[in-house]
Amino acid sequence: MTDLRRDTRTRVMQPARMVGIVGYGAYLPRFRLPASEISRVWTEGQSSLPVQEKAVAGPDEDVVTMSIEAARNAIMRAGVDPQDIGAVWIGSESHPYAVKPTATIVAEAIGAVPHTQAADWQFACKGGTEAMQAAIAFVGSCMSDYACAIGMDTAQGRPGDALEYTAGSGGAAFLLGPADKSVAVVEGTYSFVTDTPDFWRRSNANYPQHGQRFTGEPAYFRHITSAAERLMDEMGTVPQDYDFAVFHQPNSKFPGRVGRYLGFTSAQLEVGLLAPEIGNVYAGSALVGLTAVLDSCDPGDRGLLVSFGSGAGSDAFQLRISDQPLDFPDVVPSTRDYLERRTTIDYSTYTRYRGKLALE
């Protein structure tokens, strides 16, 4: 194993020209399945609940429709002509097609075609932040002025499995562009990746498998702490320098625990911590948390974003909010609007909406 302490090279990535977020948009479906419903059906109400409830996509929703909603919100906030978007990249582990891109459908729907890059990304729960790093590089190298990175999922959970309590639907879109037009500048980003088989879904399998307790310390905690510590070390920052921090949120507990380990307070984490209300929205998890923070942050705030994807890796970003007050059109729904737009469903409705009944 590589000894990280001996590695003195600069590993934090910064593009040739500074890049930032010029627009962002969340999307959460309206349906909520309380964790107590799953416990009622599968464990006679006996299990401890990792979240209060999770967001569930409706029968006419998938990663394509949800990505379009989020991307439209991001473009409206940015006020950018979609024809200026040079790339549409979508990270998800629920792409509706195994072969045929989600990204072309989304690019067409938002008006970015035909002079654009379009591709799908997959890295479990960090496909979205991978797309974001690529978009930073794309804009930062002047290949285009704007690139749209989306993390969106309708996560699968095997009925009765521990992950069914949290596997939720939702995500966010980010339009990356030149720093001088940004609401939040990306000051540096770093990725930490190893071959760690904590969670996977084989080709043609409907549901993922996981290594139970192996998903904790060697996977989630090791990768997030390694990524966050390296980024802070190279940026010369400490947790107290940040006004907010958002970590991947597979359940209500893990983000708080990893935050405390790193030295963050719950006050720095609470605005972006949405897992108790929506579950784990996988590739959209950390990113939708970031949208909630951007909705309420103050000019000049500094923040840390760290994703985690099984398999495994973490992407860490240091962000600095623009000194100008953020001014967006009122027509764009806030993340809180989506959280409050909710309809509770029961387990049987959930099985119908998510296609969990074998009909033939």
Next chain:
Amino acid sequence: MSTIQDVFVIGTGQTAVGEHWGISLRHLAWKAVKQALESSGLERPDAIFVGNILAPRISQQHNLGTLLADFCGFRGVEAITVEASGASGGAAVRQAMLALRSGEIGTALVVGVEKMTDKVGPEVTAALAAGADSDWELVQGVTAPAMAALIMRRYMHDYGVHRDEFADFALNAHYNAQANVDAMFRNGLDLKQYVQAGIVASPVNIFDGAPDADGAAALVLSSEPGELRPGLSVRVASSSLVTHTLALHDRRDVLSFEAARLSAERAFQQAGITPDQIDLAELYDRFSIYAVLSLEACGFARRGEGWRLARNSGVGRNGQLPISTFGGLTARGNPGGATGVYQMVEVTRQLAGMAQDNQVAGAKWGLAQCLGSSGATAVTHILDGTNRN
């Protein structure tokens, strides 16, 4: 007339019990072997006996005898794997004892090694369940906790014992594990936590059962006395392996661990001592009901009375009969085929006065007993620490 060789423990080693995801089976074993060899001063054993249950199924590795002899640098040395379900570690010690007592070899290395947690729960539970009678029991889907639940329910019914009366066994084990740096669970346990714990197979709750774990332990045995500490050697005074009915339904009385009873009886006879002379016992407390039935089988308590022994710290380190002095299977953890060797290491360290914060004061005689297949196999060893120069 030929004489039977005496056998002494001249070295011990063990790894922490837990989830060793970052280390292979052979490296795990080597860590314990290295410690044991270094503590004994022996460079090359005459033979190696390896206790293991699941490597063929979990690690796709048979023939651990040769694997470890090769990996530990002992090519050319006799080596073999011994499997007897949960009693594998004790059975490996037993095979070493036979070889040493016969005079065929002069030194033996016994290694117990198990890696279970590379696979997830249901697969490990299914693999361990294969220790039962496959045609009659496993085929019904009965797992080890389910067997223990059947036995515990019967005990509660026949002797009018409430399930909470079993708490003292878990409390004692978790208390003792706090001071054991190699134990899996070191947080302690209180009665409230025990009473409120989730049920695994009614009436067995999560604290009545031992956690499946990874670990390796090693012993160096020799027919020549060796000093573990200046002026102090530990002799293996007796060794007995007994089998009985494999299937639960073939037992005339499921509340009597016949293999354990016969094995203990023969061990006491060989050692020439009686149960009341034992200063501490490492019993096979994979489930709290097993601790109770083992106490009764070994003659430490009368039938139906074993549970009473744990009252008022009777099995604590200062009690009438200390058991699970380093946490037992319940809290030290249960690394399958290594468990019987851990028990031997622990008893040896107690008799040699090397148990540090877990020390039972003045311990001179210790008993280690492990069980396989819900008590169908039992291996008992009695260790003698009275020989102080």
